Structures are given as structure tokens and as C-alpha cells.
Amino acid sequence: MPHLSVDDYAIAARELVDSKVWDFVCGGGGAEITLAANRHIFDTAMIRPRILVDVSICDTSRLLLGDRWPSPIGIAPTAYHTLLHPEGELATAQGANGAPMVVSIFAGQPLEEIAKRATGPLWLQLYWLQRRDVMTSLAKRAHDAGFRALMLTVDAPRIGRRLRDMRNGFAIPPHIQAVNLDETVMAATHQPDGIAKHAALTFDQRVTWADLAWLKSLTDLPLVLKGVLTAEDAALAVEHGVDAIVVSNHGGRQLDGAVPAMRALPEVVAAVDGRCPVLVDGGIRHGRDVFVALASGASAVLIGRPVLWALAAGGASGVGELLSLLNAEFEHTMALAGRPRAEEITRSALYG
């Protein structure tokens, strides 16, 4: 059966993936209020289509941090792709078909091997570890392997209370390893509730804005801050020299009750006022959602769980097909909305 929607990948993956891993991937924090709210915004957004416009060519490409992306869709950082497919991030990078991929600090494959299989720009995502020597070495390895940016995730000084994982006693199985970190850093991860335990032991909860200068000094790569949800923090991010912002609540996995990323997006875009690109993630499941995010002021979007579903269902080709589907849906929306160029996807494209 061809996969005609992102949901089709979820249905296919659910058949194949262990139920505890499924809950880890699909679950959120607390009562999953924010997880549901992320989706609700897209389901209620309505487009104002223009008519009698030449839409024979719709340009989906975007220039971001010096790279041309085939579409405004990138792959969000998600840990342990080897939980979903034996080749893990190698398959994802190959299947990206030119789309940018953010590699998680908890990737299951070595950065250098992922770089060899990459088809588009790679960014490396970091959590702030107490072991700064480990961060230094990761940043330098990413730079040397040709990664194009570093991303610091700032919404997880500790891990959200993920009730599904707690009820399941979920632990990362011993054969699944965050191979870019040494075993002493990772030891707690394989115990029950290990993700939260490991983060409590290894993440630095004392980090503040003043520390960003140190991270920036490690390489000449642009720094992207992921997990911004307010105008105040967006303004601080720009003041501290951040090169791009991702408006994100971590796919509803961290603070339950946090504002949906799409609702926070307009105030962040206003505060940034064109000084750096603003990306958004959380709940994007259709090319139409990409259009809505761009019309709300985003420069680009990142996709999390659907990539993992496609990886589980079809490896590299599954990921490639998923991204082609989302891009085709986005291009189709541009055409039927009568907005064939990026600059026409503005707030006026949305109702209300």
C-alpha cells in the first residue's frame, strides 16, 4: 500500500515497533496537554486562497544559514534512531534527500559516519553537559566532519515527567548506545527510567545566558538555540549572538502546559524582528502545516516523530518518501492557495 499521508507511516511503524519504544517515541510529558495542543493549532488554522495566479511553478526552496534547502522542511534532532532501524542515523541521513538533518547528541551512529552518508546539511544538537570537555570534543568533531551548525537545546535542564515511560519502566536497551559519548557519561541510561536518571546526573542545570559565549567560542559554526517560547528569551537570544532560533516545546515532551510552539511563534518573530531566522517544530504532520507555519512567520520547520515512523517503516527510502510527500503536499498547498513564491506566504494567507 502506498503511503499517502504521514499518518500512514505511523500506522505502518506501529505494527513493527516494540510497544515501549512506541510510547517513548510518541509520548509527551505529564497529561500530554501540550502534545495535543501542538496539533490543535494546525487543525484549526484556515487558509485564505488567492485565485487567478500563475502557479505553474511553485518555488519551495529556502536559503538558511548559508545553505539552500530543497524545501523549508528539516529533520529535528531525535535520540537513538537505532531504536527504530538497525542502520539508525545512517539511514536517516541518506534518506534525507538533500533536506537538512539535525543529529542528536544521543545519536546511535558516529558523527563522522553520518557525515559520509549525508545528502544535505548536518547540524549537531547538544545538551549542556557538566563535562565541558565532552562538549568541546563533540563540537570540534562536528566541525571537522563538515557539520554546518551547532544547536543547543535549552528546554531540558532535566527531563519531563513522561508517564508512559515511567509506567513502562522504559530503559534504552543495552545494545542501543549513544556512541558519540563515552560509556562513563552514559552509564545510567540503561537502568529503568534511565533517560531521566542519566540527564539528572550529567546535564548542567546551572547554565545561563552568560555561558553561551563559551559554546560559541569552540568553533566558527553558527549557533542555533532550540526551545525558545517567549519574546523575552528571543530578544535575549539575539542579544547573545545566536544565529537562529527554534520555537519549540520539545514536541510536548518537556513542560506539560507549555504554550504550543505555533502560538508562541508570532511573539518570537516580532521580538526577533528579522535579525535571525526563526524555525518552529511540534505537531507538523502535513505540507499544509508547513504552509501555516511559514505564514505565521517561520523561516522553516523541523519534523520529529514522523521521521522516526518513516525510518521504522522503510529505512532510508522510507525517510526519503516521507520528505518527498511532505514537500509535495507543501508545493500543492502553495499552488491551491495561489501563493507560489516564499514572499507571498505571509500572515494574509491565514484567516483570522
Ligand SMILES: Cc1cc2nc3c(=O)[nH]c(=O)nc-3n(C[C@H](O)[C@H](O)[C@H](O)COP(=O)(O)O)c2cc1C
Ligand atoms: C523520540 C524523540 C527523541 C527526541 N530527542 C531529542 C533530542 O535528543 N534532542 C532534542 O533537542 N530534541 C529531541 N526531541 C524533540 C524533537 O527535536 C522535536 O522538538 C519534536 O519531536 C518536534 O515535535 P514533533 O515530533 O511533533 O514533530 C525528541 C523527540 C522525540 C519524539
Ligand SMILES: CC(C)CC(=O)C(=O)O
Ligand atoms: C534521550 C533524551 C534526553 C532525548 C530527548 O530529548 C527526548 O527524549 O525528548
